[in-house]
Amino acid sequence: MSIREFNEDNPFIEKLQDIKTGTRTAICSRGNIVSMVDDDTGEVKGRGFNAVIREKQYDSERFVKMYAAGRKVLPNLSVAATRILWYIVDHMGYDDMITLNITKIKKETGYKSNAAIYRAISELKNHCVLANAYQNGIYYINPAMFYRGNRLKLLI
Structure with missing residues (x-):
């Protein structure tokens, strides 16, 4: 073509x-x-x-929905934050939470230092993509930006 x-x-x-x-x-x-x-x-x-x-x-192929708010935040993210966001999208379940294991993230993204990953996670929190959940390493994903499944179920 x-x-x-x-x-x-x-x-x-x-x-x-x-x-x-x-x-x-x-x-x-x-x-x-x-x-x-x-x-x-x-x-x-x-x-x-x-x-x-x-x-x-x-x-039946796996997919994640990206809404307009998610698309709008992408140009404002650093390369590191974007890379971590794609890691999150690849590992999302059918809910609004994700557990981030730094060792696994380093292995899949190629980052060597924990600090770079934590900075990227902080940036995602500053842009309201993520929020801290009830425990270290567990985060809420903003369903107005990215979601896998029917986000209306969150309202029930």
Whole structure:
């Protein structure tokens, strides 16, 4: 593909054929409460509800959402803070917290000194990307910037 070439269709769509997908059952609509009755005896065996259930396909490849606030903070970060942020994004779970192990960070990022990592973490805290949690090494991630999963679950 040439950088001067024009495309009628998105040339990257072909690569999506290899996406790993999964399926899950989803209740699309829930109806009235009904009784389950034994046809032979007329005995009520239980209660339930009418529902329309279908299987939904989803993209099973790992991803993290970056919101506008996260994009806006990126140009203001140093190289070190950006590198630590990408480490965090790569290791995020489905919640708003992360445990940072300095030894693992050094191994993956190539940093030699703890001080450089702690300075980068402080910078991320100053830019409201991270906040201290209840214990050393555990941080809250700002879900208005980056989140893996449905951040609305944090409000429930």
